[in-house]
Amino acid sequence: MEPMNGNDLLSRRRQALAPAYELFYDEPIHIVRGEGVWLFDADGRRYLDCYNNVPSVGHCHPRVVEAIATQARLLNTHTRYLHEKVIELGERLGAKFSEKLSACWFVCTGTEANDLATQIARTVTGHYGMVVSEGSYHGNSDLVLKLSTSSYPAKDRPDWLAAATAPDTYRGPYRAGSEPGGEEALAERYADSVAEGVAGLADRGYQPAAMLVDSSWDDNGLFVPPKGYLARAASIVRAAGGLFIADEVQAGYCRLGDTWWGHERYDVVPDIVVLGKPMGGGHPVAAVVSTPEIAAAFGEKMDYFNTFGGNPVAAAAALAVLDVIDEEGLLENAGEVGRHLERGFAELANEHPIIGDVRGSGLFWGIDLVSDRESRQPLDRAAAKHIVSAICREGVLMGLMGSHGNVLKMRPPLLFGRDNADHALEVIDACLKRHAS
Ligand SMILES: Cc1ncc(COP(=O)(O)O)c(C=O)c1O
Structure with missing residues (x-):
């Protein structure tokens, strides 16, 4: 060819x-x-x-290009010095979330962000199990690939992983229009699978550190979950001592229209949110956002440093993206x-x-x-x-x-x-x- x-x-x-x-x-x-x-x-x-x-x-938005070039001409270091742009990015991102979510870590990719979010959940809860959706994709590191059930055969799943049935109301086991009780019942059926996942983990000797969910189920082929599903799923995992992590790499940054974040459409406030792809308008920058309490509990046990994550050029790009979205x-x-x-x-x-x-x-x-x-x-x-x-x-x-x-x-x-x-x-x-x- x-x-x-x-x-x-x-x-x-x-x-x-x-x-x-x-x-x-x-x-x-x-x-x-x-x-x-x-x-x-x-x-x-x-x-x-x-x-x-x-x-x-948009490709090569002049504001983003200019912000990157101007900052690159001036300085590009890392997060170990005081820098206005890096701090402003944290503040402005925090303002885009429910007031509970305001502490940021900056990384370079969605994979790194999911890896860090998992590490935070495991460190803070002291649990090791993870719950994800069947057919999920969250990234490509050794750990995060294991959380990506679309990427390898089910027989190779680690013991600490539970995969809940994804809320596919078109082709899945419970379908729109076929369940007496409507959306509520559908939400309950799919959330039952999360409860089964948590019970399966317990049988294998694990408690859940978190459930990690892509709020758009992109890799599954894009699902819109029945109303109440995510809130139920989150409460099941929380009742077992785990956290709820929303992977907003796909669904975030206004993608689904009318709300900034996918999870906002589903009436659930996550404990941790993961951001990536759209954040820098093309420049590599990603983030984890959590509550001050979770951030403090993690900080007591772990330092975190990421050489390129949240450097001043990346921060300038990400700030320009926030400006353009709001102003345009x-x-x-x-x-x-x-x-x-x-x-x-x-x-x-x-x-x-x-x-x-x-x-x-x-x-x-x-x-x-x-x-x-x-x-x-x-x-x-x-x-x-x-x-x-x-x-x-x-x-x-x-x-x-x-x-x-x-x-x-x-x-x-x-x-x-x-x-x-x-x-x-x-x-x-x-x-x-x-x-x-
Ligand atoms: C939902 C979701 N999370 C995480 C990632 C991983 O992001 P990255 O490729 O930046 O590591 C992707 C990538 O496609 C994704 O779709």
Whole structure:
């Protein structure tokens, strides 16, 4: 397969990079520049970015670029000196949460943040067990990969891990509309699985240090849990002496529209929150936020230092992202464009029997493609890949997610507008029509 700009980048990449790295799309694209919601390839072709959440306020936002450059020209050290920007970032992040959550640790990646959050929970509770969702992804270190049940066979799970059934009300064991008692009953059924997980840990000699949950169930293919599920799950784990950790790497930073954080939609205040991807608008910066009490209890037993985490340049980038979101009204934009997308997806689903379910809110949507609506049989992986590649050839970048690789993923930068939404919907419509014919 020839790379699009004619250079032999693909074979050079194969030589230079480990084979574990994946490339998107049947014909990989060579992106050289980004601006707002647009990406440009080496031939100058423009693509509408409906996939990338890391450039949260748009690719190469001038405020973020300027903040990074200005700070890099002045100073870049670490968190062992007093620095206004690092402190201001902690203060301003704390102000975005419930007043209970105000103590920050800065790291570089979501993996590190989840690793640290687990370490904090284990140190503070004195327990070792962990509860996660089936099909979860939280990162790639040795510890955090074990918490990522989507990433390795169930038979290799450590004894200290319990995996609760994820709240999949479309294809899971308890489905929307099929449970007498409605959402409440669904929430209870799925929360029962958390209780079973905790009981299983006890049988194996462990108490839970925490339950770690991605508030969007992104790797599962994006789930919207039944009302009350997360609050019930958290109270079950807390009753057993564990903490509740919300992994907001995907769901945070206004992604789901109308609230800054995913967990806020579900009426639960976590003990620890994990932030990552969108935080620096493209610059690597991530964080753990907890209560002053938990932070103090951890601090009594452990020091923490992260060489690059929360350095002044990273802090400048993260502060610029907070400024842009607030000044450009991106939270409101995510909510409003999300409602527009919801209407558009409903029309698409009416037209295309291949769409089994559409889930999400704000600027995070999953279009669950099926080979049969009745049985909810997922479309096979290869066919889903062809569809996402066809959408790419039409100049719209999307991804795939879910354990069957059949859920089209839309998760654009937060400044994605109604016009961008209409453009994407038209292209998806055209590609699904072509697939059906
Ligand atoms: C929910 C969630 N948590 C954590 C991570 C890990 O973040 P990172 O790749 O920055 O280590 C990811 C990455 O995809 C994620 O989706």
